[in-house]
Amino acid sequence: MVFLSLSRWIRSRGPDRYWRVQEVLKHARHFRGRKNRCFRLAVRSVRRAFVFATKARKAKKRIMRTLWISRIAAATREHGMKYPALIHNLLKCQVALNRKVLSDLAITEPRTFKSLASLAKRRREEGFLVALGDKGEPEGIFSRIVHSQFPDATLNPESVAA
Amino acid sequence: MTSRGTPSRFLKSVLQNGVGRYVCQLKRLSLVFSKDSANSLGVREFIEDGVVDFARQNPGIVVYVAPEKCSIPKIVAEYLNGTVKEEPVNRKTSEEIRQLIKKLSVQSGLEVIRIRKPFHTDSPSIQGQWHPFVNRSPSLRVQRFVKEKSKLESS
Numbered sequence: 001m002v003f004l005s006l007s008r009w010i011r012s013r014g015p016d017r018y019w020r021v022q023e024v025l026k027h028a029r030h031f032r033g034r035k036n037r038c039f040r041l042a043v044r045s046v047r048r049a050f051v052f053a054t055k056a057r058k059a060k061k062r063i064m065r066t067l068w069i070s071r072i073a074a075a076t077r078e079h080g081m082k083y084p085a086l087i088h089n090l091l092k093c094q095v096a097l098n099r100k101v102l103s104d105l106a107i108t109e110p111r112t113f114k115s116l117a118s119l120a121k122r123r124r125e126e127g128f129l130v131a132l133g134d135k136g137e138p139e140g141i142f143s144r145i146v147h148s149q150f151p152d153a154t155l156n157p158e159s160v161a162a
Numbered sequence: 163m164t165s166r167g168t169p170s171r172f173l174k175s176v177l178q179n180g181v182g183r184y185v186c187q188l189k190r191l192s193l194v195f196s197k198d199s200a201n202s203l204g205v206r207e208f209i210e211d212g213v214v215d216f217a218r219q220n221p222g223i224v225v226y227v228a229p230e231k232c233s234i235p236k237i238v239a240e241y242l243n244g245t246v247k248e249e250p251v252n253r254k255t256s257e258e259i260r261q262l263i264k265k266l267s268v269q270s271g272l273e274v275i276r277i278r279k280p281f282h283t284d285s286p287s288i289q290g291q292w293h294p295f296v297n298r299s300p301s302l303r304v305q306r307f308v309k310e311k312s313k314l315e316s317s
Contacts, residue, residue, distance in 0.1 A: 052164075073294075107292050110289060110290070112289065152234065
């Protein structure tokens with residue numbers, strides 16, 4: 001007797017399952033625990049990892065900016081000023097350095113940062129003199145604006161044109 | 163495709179290549195193709211037209227032309243830092259192969275993966291990097307010692 005029908009009941013579900021599984025597992029190889037080996041757990045972890053990566057691309061910009069701001073604030077406090085005063089007065093002096101560059105200067109070029117802080121401090125004092133003193137020609141030199149080709153609407157109206 | 167899951171590197175050049183003379187980083191180019199099959203038609207046309215001109219214009223690159231029995235034709239590029247890059251040119255036109263070879267000749271052998279920062283410097287700080295005593299007065303370094311007269315008289 002020869003059993004022929006038994007072999008006909010076995011069906012091949014497809015030869016490519018290994019590669020479809022590996023496509024997911026390759027993104028999970030650096031995970032901790034069984035989710036770096038077992039497909040069922042890895043699928044969920046890999047999907048969460050991708051979702052976190054997508055959300056983090058927006059959050060990274062926010063995180064980096066807060067890091068720069070806290071570094072600049074710490075550096076200005078060393079020179080006896082505060083962060084909002086520094087930023088506002090550098091803006092009034094038309095020094096258009098962004099927070100990334102300012103934080104890099106504070107770390108690698110401390111003397112340049114000190115000069116920027118003292119510029120902002122002097123401009124602040126000139127602003128106080130204009131506000132508290134009599135309405136006339138302000139004495140300060142840093143309060144005079146140089147007219148550039150980029151008119152800045154946020155500049156303080158108390159500043160007088162050169 | 164997470165940043166930790168995929169490889170990344172910092173911006174660098176192979177041995178500071180452009181600082182002095184520029185050295186072409188592509189060392190060897192091997193065109194592996196088949197003499198008869200239809201998918202190497204583009205390669206055969208390129209060998210007829212452009213390979214000799216390319217080899218004359220780039221004397222630093224050694225070009226090998228290898229007709230052998232292969233299922234798909236490919237271009238193997240070897241670089242000075244040891245990387246070997248194989249590009250399949252299956253069913254590509256002669257013009258596409260020309261563009262591909264031009265791209266390979268201007269690449270350095272460094273991997274084509276995410277570059278973490280678009281800048282690199284060996285000397286990031288000119289004035290000296292900040293440390294906690296940069297903006298403090300140097301009188302912190304001074305220690306005064308007071309002579310104790312009673313001890314001297316007794317000894």
